[in-house]
Amino acid sequence: AQKVTQAQTEISVVEKEDVTLDCVYETRDTTYYLFWYKQPPSGELVFLIRRNSFDEQNEISGRYSWNFQKSTSSFNFTITASQVVDSAVYFCALSEPGSNYQLIWGAGTKLIIKP
């Protein structure tokens, strides 16, 4: 069965520290899609990245980077030199072909960046 696990309920770090948010997924399909979303206190969900299962290249976007490892079924998200504005709840999600575009959501990780 499909499942997304974000074991870290809450992480608190001091500004400028690096922080990694873990995401472990389960799927029976060989083709699937993984996503990260950010939900700041305002409540709006912001799309960050989509990764296809056949593309294991890691991605870097500014201070954000994503490490996709099929061998461990993980899709971890690292913020380098964290800033207070990074404080939010971050969700990892999974989608499979034939699922009618539905997303399987992780429970979310609340990230607190202290000044």
Next chain:
Amino acid sequence: SAVISQKPSRDICQRGTSLTIQCQVDSQVTMMFWYRQQPGQSLTLIATANQGSEATYESGFVIDKFPISRPNLTFSTLTVSNMSPEDSSIYLCSLSGTGTGGYNEQFFGPGTRLTVL
């Protein structure tokens, strides 16, 4: 990406009443979805809003409680009927357009914060 708006942004309602939430997109989209996010929780899919046909509901959600309309490719409504305090949540609409390369990411509206007293 498409611009998605939702109305109202928030509301406080009395139990037993109903509230209709509107979702407007500035371009035509194939797939629209409605989610509920209870306080401190992840997102739960309520239904897929199909244009020109009845919505497809997920387990635990029924049309009588959450009727959905999708009259065209840019607009949908979700009604929360006969509300109780347990319906207090953020309700979000999302869209997933068609494109090349397979499944596209979903984009979300700003959400409607509902409090039921």
